[in-house]
Amino acid sequence: MNTSVIAIDNIRAAVARRPAELAVARQAGKKVVGWIGYNIPEELIHACGLIPIRICQGGDNRLAEIGANYISTQNCFFLRQCIGLFVERQDPYVRELDALATDTTCLQLYRMATLLEHYFQTNVIFLGVPKNREVPEADAYFTQEVGQFLSQMEKMAGRPLDEGSLTRTLKLFAGIRQAITQLYEYLANDRPLISWRDVLEVVQAGYCLDRAQYLILLQELLGELAERAAAPCRTVERRVRVLLAGSLIARGDTKLITILEECGARVVGDLIWSGMAPFVNLAVKEYSLAGLVAAYYSRLPHGAIPHMEVDNDDRLIVLQELAKKTRANGIVYYSLRYCDPFSFKVLCTKNAMKRIAVPLMEAQTEYSPEDTENLRTRVEAFVEMLDCAQARREWQDE
């Protein structure tokens, strides 16, 4: 894969400059709101004139061990590392936070946030999320919670939300979502125009960059990819096409990505909450607070939201559709140890994918390096299995 895409280098440079920019902005009186969660309406932070930063660092076993001094080791590695980040305060984004917003989608996350509040006096802003969207009270509850969340943002900003500002923000974020969707379409192209590692890096750059600048950089990248797609190409792509699903793969958590690349698999898409999942079915139809609430309320549910009927579970339906759309040969289901919302769903997801003849393999792992070779064997064997099945199909077609 030729990764010398100029726009990606520009995004990397912007990310490298960002901590210094944040420090300057704070000195000038701007406030930074970090968020960890799955249903935080980031648009409200932005529209109030605050700087939203999604905290999403992973892959560091040392920090996860530090976090384990404060939370049980039977909580997922990502959250343990989050605590580690707040213990050390070396991360440039954690250092610059004025408040941390979090939601109650994942109860491990909620527990972690209460610990940050208790041990490190972090200013935590909680957003309640209904667990059962089937009952009529759920909608009203979420509307009320978002209203309270907005009040806290307004308080931090020292001014009420301006309607014009909200509209501009909603348009900006809609543009970002559209650009990310297009980026994933290039990823799934017959020709390898961009690697999944790069796509993930680009998506995650958006967690910290100024959103208006980010959209410009995304458009620059899409322009470059369009040129690449139009250029003639003679090489035939033979790598097996893999789709990623399951737990969140945070910035710095590169174990699985590296193994997949080394095993010769091509990742053509994902449905993870640090990748494409937050952009799926999140359409703000009306540029207003009510429109924003409705969009978040009806978005793709996170794995921690209960849904008892497997046959009409949106998450499984979306994954099936994505597997078909990306023509994936198989699905690697990333299961971060103790990430219960996703680990518990492996079997039903596997069975759902079996119905469309797409094999699924669970890649359960953690941030420590001990299981690297074990994981490599599992992934490599899965890629061999898919490769063999593809060769048989080609042979039959001939």
Added chain:
Amino acid sequence: MLKKKNEALFVGVDIGSLTTKAVAYSPSGIIVTAMIPTGVIPEKSGREILENVLASADVSRKEVNAVVATGYGRITAEYADKTITEITCHAKGAHYLHASTRTIVDIGGQDCKVIRLDEDGNVADFAMNDKCAAGTGRFLEVISQVFKISLEEMGTLAQSEAPLVPINNTCTVFAESEIISLLARGERAESILKGVFRAIASRVSGIAARIGVDGDVFFSGGVAKNCGMVAALEEVLQCPIVSLEFDPQLVGALGAAVLASELRVKS
């Protein structure tokens, strides 16, 4: 068996965590096999076993058409033409030995796998333990040290009529402590060993449940040599285990050799 003149020769090398195995194979059958303990440097063990089988088969490396390396040490095997995972190799080896195999239980030195096969010996699905070596060959080795008897003796003792004493842990460290406590309590060694094999079989059954067990069940890997383990597995999985003369510890290397011959056919 001797290689026929002008017949192609293929070698499979399986560098496991505890032992390194090799099988030299030609289209007319298995020529020679070898096994040594895996040393500190897996790459060295792989080269050594390759030299051993070549010497036994009385051929030079140039006369070998293809070498496939497998096992956890495969990534160090620069001498091989290709590396393939042990999951694919065990499937191929078991299918070669017993074509109606549809499920393989492979318990090696540090891992345990359950593999489902299609009718052509291709991997259809698999499940594997994670980093924990509970209920694997290494676990049995530690337990044999507690009893100060060989692995074979453990199996024979567990076949006695003594009642089973359940073992609650398959974690090597916790199980060792639990067994010492049971011995101190005066429980019979035969009963405890029965419990040990049952505990491992139950763990395998948990892994097997993820992908299901179907058709003829083949047991490969070093632990498959243990009659106590075979009996416990048959009891827990509620099905007979395919019984063959071939050493189950060599199945991965055999599969690698067969796959080496297929590489040759494809090229």
